[in-house]
Amino acid sequence: xxxxxFSLTDRVAVVTGAAQGLGRATALxxxxxxxxxxxxxxxxxxxxxxxxxIQSLGSQTLIAQTDVSDPEAIAELFQQIDARFGRVxxxxxxxxxxxxxxxxxxxxxxxxxxxxxxxxxxxAMCQEAGRRMLAQGRGSIMNIGSxxxxxxxxxxxIAYSMAMGAVIQMTRELxxxxxxRGVRVNCVTPAQVINPSLExxxxxxxxxxGRFLRGxxxxxxxQPNDIMGLAVFLASDSSxxxxxxxxxxxxxxxxxxxxxxxxxxxxxxQTFRAETT
Numbered sequence: 038x039x040x041x042x043f044s045l046t047d048r049v050a051v052v053t054g055a056a057q058g059l060g061r062a063t064a065l066x067x068x069x070x071x072x073x074x075x076x077x078x079x080x081x082x083x084x085x086x087x088x089x090x091i092q093s094l095g096s097q098t099l100i101a102q103t104d105v106s107d108p109e110a111i112a113e114l115f116q117q118i119d120a121r122f123g124r125v126x127x128x129x130x131x132x133x134x135x136x137x138x139x140x141x142x143x144x145x146x147x148x149x150x151x152x153x154x155x156x157x158x159x160x161a162m163c164q165e166a167g168r169r170m171l172a173q174g175r176g177s178i179m180n181i182g183s184x185x186x187x188x189x190x191x192x193x194x195i196a197y198s199m200a201m202g203a204v205i206q207m208t209r210e211l212x213x214x215x216x217x218r219g220v221r222v223n224c225v226t227p228a229q230v231i232n233p234s235l236e237x238x239x240x241x242x243x244x245x246x247g248r249f250l251r252g253x254x255x256x257x258x259x260q261p262n263d264i265m266g267l268a269v270f271l272a273s274d275s276s277x278x279x280x281x282x283x284x285x286x287x288x289x290x291x292x293x294x295x296x297x298x299x300x301x302x303x304x305x306x307q308t309f310r311a312e313t314t
Contacts, residue, residue: 043273046071049122050272051166053105054132056083058232058261059181063129065090066265067272073097075118077105078132097122105132106154108161115165127272128166128178130159135197148196155200156207163211167220175219179271180208182226184287201226205283212281221280223271228252228287230259254299255288 050067054060055076061083064074068091076091078084081102088098099121103114118125133155136147163178170176185194186201208224215222229235229249235258239245249258263286270276285291293299 042275043070043269045127045269045272048072048126048272049075049118049124050127050129051075051077051118051125051162052129052131053077053103053162055087056080058131059227059230059264060129060131061087062261062263062265063131063179063268066268067127067129068094068096068098070269070273071096072127072272073122075099075101075114075122077101077103077114079104105162106150106158108157111158111161111165115169119169124173125166125169126176128162128176129268130162130178130180133159133181133200135194135200137193137197138195139193140195143196148199151196151200152203155197156203159204160207163207163222167211167215167222170220171215171218176221177272177276178211178220178222179268180204180222180224182208182224182283184226184228184285184290186224186226187283187291208283209281216280221271221276223276223280223282223284225264225267225271225284225286226291227259227264228285228290230261230263230286232261251299252293253288253290254293254297256299257288259286259288 045067050072052060052064052074055064056078060078064076064087068074073096074091076084076087076098079102084100088100091098099117101114101117104110136151159180166176166178182204183201185198186205190198205224208222212222250256267284267286
């Protein structure tokens with residue numbers, strides 16, 4: 038049984054991208070602490086697999102194959118939630134597609150698509166959830182941003198980084214507008230977290246993982262389960278005076294100067310010197 042400080046019993050959590058990765062881990066963590074979950078994902082099979090695990094815990098689920106870049110589809114989703122649960126207590130705003138290409142090659146059409154998906158769609162999710170939370174006088178929203186929200190990645194991330202920067206400012210503005218009415222809005226900014234897309238990129242470029250790790254003092258890439266405790270914390274009453282926060286989930290990446298040397302690399306060097314003397 039979870040501590041009452043972190044209890045989510047009978048609360049309703051909407052989680053996008055719930056079929057895999059950070060979305061799936063978030064949904065499972067919330068359900069383990071008593072929440073009923075709305076699992077939103079284009080991947081219906083994956084969402085159903087997540088739902089099966091949650092139902093084994095005794096929590097209720099609603100599965101929705103909603104396009105989270107389409108405000109009309111999002112409005113319909115929340116009508117379904119109203120009919121099923123009648124409230125929304127937490128939004129995990131996670132799903133969204135980027136587009137990798139060099140700035141000089143980025144088409145305006147592709148830029149519009151990324152902004153529609155990651156900015157307009159996420160705002161529409163916040164707006165629909167926020168209206169319901171404001172009406173009930175309480176609620177929490179967790180937007181997922183990225184290190185690219187605050188620092189440049191290069192490697193063709195221009196459209197994604199622009200969108201993620203907007204997500205941070207959206208978070209701050211919504212928090213400022215809604216905090217006095219009981220609705221908290223925070224943003225989590227992960228570094229590289231293992232998912233099928235990242236695995237494919239690392240397989241195509243064997244040097245990529247090593248370059249990532251040189252910027253992560255913790256010495257490993259993120260795993261989806263790394264978000265579980267933070268999601269429960271932000272959804273629960275234990276974080277009721279935390280809003281407008283930009284929270285890195287990055288193994289120390291943002292804390293380290295660009296010219297810094299992670300401790301795990303120093304350890305490798307010291308070990309090598311010891312073995313060769």
